[in-house]
Amino acid sequence: MNILLVEDDAVLADGLSHTLGNGGYLLSWANTANYAQQLIDAQDFDLIILDLGLPDKDGLELLRWLRQHKIALPIIILTARDGINDRIDGIEQGADDYLTKPFELRELEARINALIRRCYGGFNNDLVVGKLTLDTQQHLVKVDNEPLQLSAREYGVLEILLLQAGKVVAKERMAQRLAIDGEGLTDNAIEIYVHRLRKRLEPYGIVIRTVRGLGYLLEHSDG
Secondary structure (H helix, E strand, O other), X not given: OEEEEEOOOHHHHHHHHHHHHHOOOEEEEEOOHHHHHHHHHHOOOOEEEEOOEOOOOEHHHHHHHHHHOOOOOOEEEEEOOOOHHHHHHXXXXXXXXXXXXXXXXXXXXXXXXXXHHXXXXXXXXXXXXXXXXXXXXXXXXXXXXXXXXXXXXXXXXXHHHHHOOOOEEOHHHHHHHOOEOOEOOOHHHHHHHHHHHHXXXXXXXXXXXXXXXXXXXXXXXXX
């Protein structure tokens, strides 16, 4: 899962990067609203954590921009503004949740997990296609009820494909989503991970198709 943190406090951003990273999330950081817009235009994110007191514009302006452009990502406002009117305004402008500073990291993680389950995983943590199950919370993969051991990169590729099951995922988007500390993956590396997954999953009817010029598509084959 790829999270965008829009927050001008570098110390807080660093702490959240470590905490959420340990929880299996990939965190990108924007310290201004304008930079956040650039990242959103260039990358795919699964969730946004948004501060309101940004140096270049109010976070609510960014929130309105997102909703006006039909960007339906789940958004958690994380701010020092704790008035009831502030909370109401944030929710009415399109936020999905509102958490005030100071906060407990465990509560933020719980709210993130709840939003992701609601938006992507129904009422549990599982992504399921045919005999394949991926638990996004425990980072476990099973096929035909047997554990499937994957490398971190293989797991990341599979999660992205499962989240978009039945849809084409562009190779460059996969590379961006799996980048670590600004270091992305080459096209050849993506092809290698997809090849490995394909060989292991096809015997169970899980097919990863190559759509030439576009990317990859994961689907269940009844044949």
